[in-house]
Amino acid sequence: MSSEKAKSKGKQLKEKLMTSKKNSVLKMTEEQVKEADSFCEEYKNFLNNAKTEREAVEYTVDLLEKNGFKPFKPGMGLKAGDKVYVNNRGKAVVMAVIGSEDIRSGVNICAAHIDSPRLDLKQCPVYEDTEMALFKTHYYGGIKKYQWSVIPLALHGVIVKADGTSVKVRIGEEEDDPVFCVNDLLPHLAAEQMKRPLAQGIKGEELNIVIGSRPFKEDDLSEAVKLNILNILNEKYGIVEEDLLSAELEAVPAFKAKDVGFDRSLVGSYGHDDRVCAYTALKATVDCDAPVKTAVTVLTDKEETGSDGNTGLQSSYLKFFICDLAAEFGAEGRHVLSASQCLSADVNSAFDPTFPDVLEKRNCAYINYGVCVTKFTGARGKSGTSDASAEFVGKIRRLLDSNDVIWQTGELGKVDMGGGGTVAAYIANMNIDTIDVGVPVLSMHAPFETVSKIDTYMAYKAFKAFIGSAD
Numbered sequence: 001m002s003s004e005k006a007k008s009k010g011k012q013l014k015e016k017l018m019t020s021k022k023n024s025v026l027k028m029t030e031e032q033v034k035e036a037d038s039f040c041e042e043y044k045n046f047l048n049n050a051k052t053e054r055e056a057v058e059y060t061v062d063l064l065e066k067n068g069f070k071p072f073k074p075g076m077g078l079k080a081g082d083k084v085y086v087n088n089r090g091k092a093v094v095m096a097v098i099g100s101e102d103i104r105s106g107v108n109i110c111a112a113h114i115d116s117p118r119l120d121l122k123q124c125p126v127y128e129d130t131e132m133a134l135f136k137t138h139y140y141g142g143i144k145k146y147q148w149s150v151i152p153l154a155l156h157g158v159i160v161k162a163d164g165t166s167v168k169v170r171i172g173e174e175e176d177d178p179v180f181c182v183n184d185l186l187p188h189l190a191a192e193q194m195k196r197p198l199a200q201g202i203k204g205e206e207l208n209i210v211i212g213s214r215p216f217k218e219d220d221l222s223e224a225v226k227l228n229i230l231n232i233l234n235e236k237y238g239i240v241e242e243d244l245l246s247a248e249l250e251a252v253p254a255f256k257a258k259d260v261g262f263d264r265s266l267v268g269s270y271g272h273d274d275r276v277c278a279y280t281a282l283k284a285t286v287d288c289d290a291p292v293k294t295a296v297t298v299l300t301d302k303e304e305t306g307s308d309g310n311t312g313l314q315s316s317y318l319k320f321f322i323c324d325l326a327a328e329f330g331a332e333g334r335h336v337l338s339a340s341q342c343l344s345a346d347v348n349s350a351f352d353p354t355f356p357d358v359l360e361k362r363n364c365a366y367i368n369y370g371v372c373v374t375k376f377t378g379a380r381g382k383s384g385t386s387d388a389s390a391e392f393v394g395k396i397r398r399l400l401d402s403n404d405v406i407w408q409t410g411e412l413g414k415v416d417m418g419g420g421g422t423v424a425a426y427i428a429n430m431n432i433d434t435i436d437v438g439v440p441v442l443s444m445h446a447p448f449e450t451v452s453k454i455d456t457y458m459a460y461k462a463f464k465a466f467i468g469s470a471d
């Protein structure tokens, strides 16, 4: 007797009519799980070597060059199979693989961001107080400030000197490098501080980074600790204090990406938002050969501060790139844009059993349930969302199902609980069908965020299927 016959009528009907949600592990073979795990090994390497947008661009350009991508120049002449990219000021990059179909039928866009929340140095950062030297900072993006004290920090960035030459900074990452930190108060003396609301546990102007404590050895010298630090900086980087006026220095967590859990099912790291989608979209683009439609992947900057500025997606650089591609084939840019479609590749919040109250259990995303498709974002009545159409959600649903991508839906919190947005709206505003697709994250925007290896791998499979889609 077959098991089908043994099933009751009700059970058969349930299988036919009702949605069943299942952990991906129960849907995958052991081989497939292993594939997901091994995919994440190089992802961890990317996380450790691309902690800022500038470093992510360096990693990306290096990978693109190794895979036959060439810098795009208007009028260079393009044909199917050609691979080009534009490096936007070292902080964003947009790449394309030219498809075999007429570009007038639109391009397939994957858009992820490579900036993450962190502490930026102010323009006049160095000061001495009571024989300690410190840096003043202004936090970048939405952070819970108390999370950024008493953890080891590394310093990354660039300093442009008076003569126009620049020097790169990356300190705190090697085993024998020093690190930096923001101090907090001992509990014995924190009675007043503990009465502050959590948002002010550490205040913005208390995010001061310790950089030294020994004075320059000479009697009756004022600011001798600061002088000693500036002397070290001068010897190491050839800079004077004024050069910090024209610098971009970013303090980020100094620790490395690690497997989390006895089963090693998760990856904990700084910057999963949104490097987990940037890396998977980049890999999918590099692994794509001879697509039918032209594939365009953009790894953008400034998403965490609202996408303004010439390296953010509210600027025209993506539009200009697609219009330039169109011009290579004698097509109108606006016709190509209007026929295009986009996956806004960004993370969503994963359900956390310790904090169940902020998400609605029937509609939120879960760890290990696959890549997350988010129809709408926004806040207070979907304000600020581009809200993908039922038709486009249906198209993406068919695409993922026919390519064996395990996926789920998600939303950014209960109604009126808070909310947020991604670059989706800015791309949709160019008359492009757009939907958010990305990896669910635990502790988003914290110095140590967590994602599932399987969900990460499913994001790669989703972007690959989308890029290769002829529809």
Ligand code: MN
Residues within 6 Å of the ligand: 113, 273, 274, 303, 346, 347, 422
């Ligand atoms: Mn994001």
Ligand code: MN
Residues within 6 Å of the ligand: 273, 304, 445
């Ligand atoms: Mn974010």
